[in-house]
Amino acid sequence: MGRMRAALWWTVAVSALACSSGTGTHRPAYEATPGAVAAVAVDDTPAAVVPLVPVAAVAAVAAVTPVAPVAPEVWLRGSTHVHAKPSGDSSTPISDVIAWYRTHGYDFFVLTDHNQVSEVEDGNDTRGKPAVLDEGFIVLAGIELTSNTRDCIPRGHRNRCRIHVNMIGATARPGSRLEWAERRSQARVDRYNAALVAGRALGGVAQMNHPNWAWGTDAALLVELARRGMHLVEIANAQVPTWNAGNATHPSMEALWDTALARGAVLWGVASDDAHDYGARGRAKAGGGWVAVRARREPQAIVDALAAGRFYASSGVVLEHAEVAGGELVVAVAAGETGTYTIEFVENGKIVQTVRGAGARRAVPATGYVRAVVTRQDGKKAWVQPARR
Numbered sequence: 001m002g003r004m005r006a007a008l009w010w011t012v013a014v015s016a017l018a019c020s021s022g023t024g025t026h027r028p029a030y031e032a033t034p035g036a037v038a039a040v041a042v043d044d045t046p047a048a049v050v051p052l053v054p055v056a057a058v059a060a061v062a063a064v065t066p067v068a069p070v071a072p073e074v075w076l077r078g079s080t081h082v083h084a085k086p087s088g089d090s091s092t093p094i095s096d097v098i099a100w101y102r103t104h105g106y107d108f109f110v111l112t113d114h115n116q117v118s119e120v121e122d123g124n125d126t127r128g129k130p131a132v133l134d135e136g137f138i139v140l141a142g143i144e145l146t147s148n149t150r151d152c153i154p155r156g157h158r159n160r161c162r163i164h165v166n167m168i169g170a171t172a173r174p175g176s177r178l179e180w181a182e183r184r185s186q187a188r189v190d191r192y193n194a195a196l197v198a199g200r201a202l203g204g205v206a207q208m209n210h211p212n213w214a215w216g217t218d219a220a221l222l223v224e225l226a227r228r229g230m231h232l233v234e235i236a237n238a239q240v241p242t243w244n245a246g247n248a249t250h251p252s253m254e255a256l257w258d259t260a261l262a263r264g265a266v267l268w269g270v271a272s273d274d275a276h277d278y279g280a281r282g283r284a285k286a287g288g289g290w291v292a293v294r295a296r297r298e299p300q301a302i303v304d305a306l307a308a309g310r311f312y313a314s315s316g317v318v319l320e321h322a323e324v325a326g327g328e329l330v331v332a333v334a335a336g337e338t339g340t341y342t343i344e345f346v347e348n349g350k351i352v353q354t355v356r357g358a359g360a361r362r363a364v365p366a367t368g369y370v371r372a373v374v375t376r377q378d379g380k381k382a383w384v385q386p387a388r389r
């Protein structure tokens with residue numbers, strides 16, 4: 001295998017002090033997910049510990065203990081579903097994938113090759129720990145646990161059964177392709193459960209990928225998987241728009257998500273590009289869906305923010321506000337963005353308010369949840385996570 005070691009690594013840039021964009025004053029008010037993410041063994045110690053200068057009020061007090069600076073929370077754009085050559089169905093080397101995201105305004109991505117935790121080779125031995133590269137760009141270790149079989153129950157289109165689950169921020173380094181699929185039981189819930197069990201051994205946050213692709217997913221499955229530890233669900237995988245949209249006999253992904261949310265599921269909605277192709281050629285192109293997390297520019301902070309729902313999903317709309325403040329869900333398009341916008345608030349599965357404009361707010365209901373969808377005139381959207389009291 002030569003240098004094709006299969007260990008994953010993260011790429012962290014310089015020091016935490018490198019973070020710059022954003023205001024740093026945002027206080028996300030989403031409920032934290034109970035029991036949140038499995039601990040991810042990230043060494044996020046700042047590269048340089050710089051003592052804070054005591055402020056005037058305490059300057060006269062002797063022996064102020066130096067404290068490492070805390071990076072501000074900012075909006076960080078990333079993709080949680082990215083393929084490279086080790087996947088087998090992409091021809092792009094990992095280094096070119098990194099280059100693509102770095103030159104297209106992203107702050108991080110999760111490398112999710114099929115059934116293996118891949119390793120970025122940067123010339124350093126970074127097996128099993130973060131590597132410091134440059135300029136704060138972060139690559140999180142991950143995997144797409146992938147099983148393509150037939151005969152699932154409930155049945156899928158042409159009997160297809162595609163059980164695909166990402167682990168985001170995997171800490172284990174299995175070093176080879178994984179065999180994990182459940183074949184004894186035909187029940188989808190059992191097959192997804194096998195992915196969750198394998199995923200727990202790898203570490204990280206679980207994301208259910210393109211659930212509507214080839215049908216077969218219903219709201220009951222989403223509710224049960226959320227109960228078993230699925231934190232994220234793709235509501236807008238850019239490679240399967242017609243499946244996301246549903247049809248006369250199958251609900252859309254958003255409708256399935258709403259039904260699950262109305263039944264109390266804690267499940268955050270993701271947009272992803274599921275990219276395999278990064279040039280002019282190819283069908284599964286990058287950039288069609290992403291998330292923006294509110295977090296410090298550190299691997300663990302990003303993983304934690306994803307698990308707790310401190311992010312919005314987007315197919316192109318950029319937001320400045322997407323949080324609860326003063327008991328209201330506050331939504332606003334980022335300053336400097338052009339276009340005209342419509343904001344819809346969805347409360348317990350129903351659109352309850354439509355606002356023409358780039359900003360709006362609505363009280364979080366006494367029971368259930370409210371979420372928002374921002375649509376630009378060209379059809380691009382941002383999905384704000386559900387908020388509850």
Ligand SMILES: [Zn+2]
Nearest residue numbers: 144164209210
């Ligand atoms: Zn997939």
Ligand SMILES: [Zn+2]
Nearest residue numbers: 081083144274
């Ligand atoms: Zn994929």
